[in-house]
Amino acid sequence: MKKKSYLSGVILIGFGIYFLFQQYHFSLFEGFYSWSTLLFIVGLGFLANGYLGKAYESILPGVVLTxxxxxxxxANKLDTWPDHSGIFLLLVALGILLTYVKTGTNLFQGIIFLAMATLLLFFDRLLVWANQQGHNLSSISQFWPFLFIILGAYFLFFKKSR
Incomplete structure (x- = not known):
């Protein structure tokens, strides 16, 4: 039995509503006529396909794009919102963890991504705290890329999938 795909339908309806509102200058959504809204709509399409269509592999791209x-x-509206690369890793972690809820796989990867995102998001505060305690951890920031490469190589070459 074939699964029903919701991806194209949701994206086309979303784009249609977006362009209709834009064409008729619907003022309620005046600040939302940008490519980030289109990313959000595509993400909703993937999420609908993942949850409604039971195509759980669509959850990760849906969470990331949405x-x-x-x-x-x-980030354009709130100055206090963190505009940091850790946000992207946090979205990937959330996507992997939400996929885990449905499939029961990749929990370890989700936790690793969540830990890395947390460290990246709060690394500046960690450095300030360490300096106040009399420790200099600034050299650790030079090793981040190597940590990512080592973890990636582990998942590619050594970790066996079940």
Missing amino acids: GLGLHFHI
Whole structure:
């Protein structure tokens, strides 16, 4: 039995509503006529396909695209919103963890991404705290890329999938 795909339908309806509102200058959504809204709509299509269509592999791209769309809207409106690369890793972690809820796979990867995102988001505060305690951790920032490469190589070459 074939699964029903919701991806194209949701994206086309979303784009149609977006362009209709834009064409008729619907003032309620005046600040939302940008590419980040289109990212959000595509993400909703993937999420609908993932949850309604039971195509759970669509959850990760849905969370990432929807999250990026929201992130760019919020970052443009709130000065206190973190505009940091850790946000992207946080979205990937959330996507992997939400996929885990449905499939029961990749929990370890989700936790690793969540830990890395947390460290990246709060690394500046961690450095300030360490300096106040008399420790100099600034050299650790030079090793981030190597940590990512080592973890990636582990998942590619050594970790066996079940």
